[in-house]
Amino acid sequence: MADQTRLDAWWRASLERNEGGDPAMDTVTYTQLVARFSIPLTTVELFLSKEPRLQLWTQGHLVHAVGMEHGRPMSCIALFPQQFQVLEETPDDDDDDDDDDVRILWGPTGTSKSVVLIIKGYFLLRKGCGTVFVLQSSRDGAAAAYLVGHQVRETAGHGAGSVQFVNMAGVGKKDRSGQYHWIEEGKKKVQAWVEELCQHAQTHGRVHILADEAECDVIAEIYRALKQRHVRFTLWAAGVKLDVPADMERYVRKLTQPLRSPPAVVREVEQADDMKDGTVPAYTRPPVSAPCDGPPVLTVGHYDGNYSDRQGHEGGWPWQCARCGELVADMLRDLRVGCDDNAPHGQGGLTYSDVFVLGAMFCDTDTPYGHPMSPAPFIRGLESRGVPTRKVDRNDTAAVRQLAEMTSGPTQRAAGRGRDEAVTVANEDTVWGLERPVVVYLDSESGDISIGGADITGRLRSVSRSTAQVIWVKNVRT
Numbered sequence: 448m449a450d451q452t453r454l455d456a457w458w459r460a461s462l463e464r465n466e467g468g469d470p471a472m473d474t475v476t477y478t479q480l481v482a483r484f485s486i487p488l489t490t491v492e493l494f495l496s497k498e499p500r501l502q503l504w505t506q507g508h509l510v511h512a513v514g515m516e517h518g519r520p521m522s523c524i525a526l527f528p529q530q531f532q533v534l535e536e537t538p539d540d541d542d543d544d545d546d547d548d549v550r551i552l553w554g555p556t557g558t559s560k561s562v563v564l565i566i567k568g569y570f571l572l573r574k575g576c577g578t579v580f581v582l583q584s585s586r587d588g589a590a591a592a593y594l595v596g597h598q599v600r601e602t603a604g605h606g607a608g609s610v611q612f613v614n615m616a617g618v619g620k621k622d623r624s625g626q627y628h629w630i631e632e633g634k635k636k637v638q639a640w641v642e643e644l645c646q647h648a649q650t651h652g653r654v655h656i657l658a659d660e661a662e663c664d665v666i667a668e669i670y671r672a673l674k675q676r677h678v679r680f681t682l683w684a685a686g687v688k689l690d691v692p693a694d695m696e697r698y699v700r701k702l703t704q705p706l707r708s709p710p711a712v713v714r715e716v717e718q719a720d721d722m723k724d725g726t727v728p729a730y731t732r733p734p735v736s737a738p739c740d741g742p743p744v745l746t747v748g749h750y751d752g753n754y755s756d757r758q759g760h761e762g763g764w765p766w767q768c769a770r771c772g773e774l775v776a777d778m779l780r781d782l783r784v785g786c787d788d789n790a791p792h793g794q795g796g797l798t799y800s801d802v803f804v805l806g807a808m809f810c811d812t813d814t815p816y817g818h819p820m821s822p823a824p825f826i827r828g829l830e831s832r833g834v835p836t837r838k839v840d841r842n843d844t845a846a847v848r849q850l851a852e853m854t855s856g857p858t859q860r861a862a863g864r865g866r867d868e869a870v871t872v873a874n875e876d877t878v879w880g881l882e883r884p885v886v887v888y889l890d891s892e893s894g895d896i897s898i899g900g901a902d903i904t905g906r907l908r909s910v911s912r913s914t915a916q917v918i919w920v921k922n923v924r925t
């Protein structure tokens with residue numbers, strides 16, 4: 448079963464022998480059979496938050512739905528050796544004489560860092576630890592924390608108390624040069640939480656912490672405090688840009704194989720400044736080649752104020768432009784987003800909730816309609832063509848949480864969810880850690896002004912969220 452080509456040849460030959468074959472053996476059944484028999488030994492079942500595309504790269508890379516388990520839709524994913532090694536390695540491999548289990552997963556976007564954290568949390572709960580703490584240590588880490596916590600809890604099926612969220616986002620802040628500054632009460636807040644952890648450890652023997660999109664200064668503070676108090680602990684953190692302190696360097700494990708985005712998207716992400724200068728580790732080739740390059744990036748041209756004939760465009764930045772909204776709406780229609788008739792093989796097509804519209808614009812509710820950073824004109828353009836939108840304020844905890852836990856796809860739709868399908872319009876920092884099949888990136892450069900720009904933040908923060916299609920709204924340059 449290792450060789451898909453040989454299998455296909457066998458399948459075609461047997462069809463010819465049977466003169467049309469077994470009528471019960473349709474394409475879907477065949478594909479699912481192949482999926483079933485192609486599963487390598489290292490697979491893990493996870494709660495299904497998104498209907499997976501039935502992916503058959505070759506042996507060793509597979510995501511498919513395996514149906515319901517105790518009322519929860521589950522998916523099966525095959526692990527690559529790189530992920531598997533991180534999970535399998537015993538904590539004793541350190542030269543430490545204690546049994547603390549510490550890992551720092553470092554790698555570019557879409558390399559399964561969150562998935563590994565989720566599997567780790569699931570293993571911990573399955574082994575009988577009563578509670579996993581999911582720590583948000585940076586302001587932009589809210590969505591990632593909700594995603595990891597939700598997936599761990601749903602995969603394990605252990606009820607609400609099995610995962611506890613802890614928010615340490617406000618204890619300090621990075622300045623432009625990347626230097627971390629604690630606020631006055633910041634360290635005290637961390638120390639108070641460590642105190643709680645010590646109490647927890649007295650009753651339960653050990654504390655378990657997962658931290659996605661981690662802020663290393665906060666993680667190191669907690670790590671050192673727990674060490675000092677001789678608390679036994681698990682601390683698994685992950686991130687894209689990490690300043691790992693010297694005393695924690697031995698815990699770093701790199702995850703660098705692109706698993707989220709197809710090659711066409713990965714090539715765009717690689718051109719981000721932070722990837723070119725090594726701030727973020729470079730991608731490495733996965734052990735199997737991608738089945739296809741992925742759909743090419745689509746572009747929409749925004750004619751800014753440098754043009755005398757603006758062809759209906761307005762404003763400096765694309766989000767100030769209703770015309771750009773209309774053009775994107777037309778492209779979404781061409782991609783059959785939100786159409787009921789677009790489902791091949793009953794797999795379910797793209798819904799409006801499969802789309803992120805991202806950029807440097809301000810999506811907070813207190814941004815006035817006429818503010819230059821308000822995306823109101825772009826949204827007006829989308830809605831004038833019948834595309835429903837949902838603007839997410841980064842301070843709206845409930846909305847961000849819903850975005851991270853959002854379920855869609857046929858299984859969920861059948862269960863009555865996903866009724867409020869809408870395209871999500873958000874600042875790119877709000878969705879750090881999440882992914883969607885379609886990402887519309889509104890370029891954040893206008894003439895001579897850049898307020899982030901594609902190479903500075905957009906490629907990493909926005910474009911990398913896409914699992915399939917990128918629509919890039921760019922300023923047309925003279």
Ligand SMILES: [Zn+2]
Pocket residue numbers: 748749750760761765768769770771772
């Ligand atoms: Zn425009």
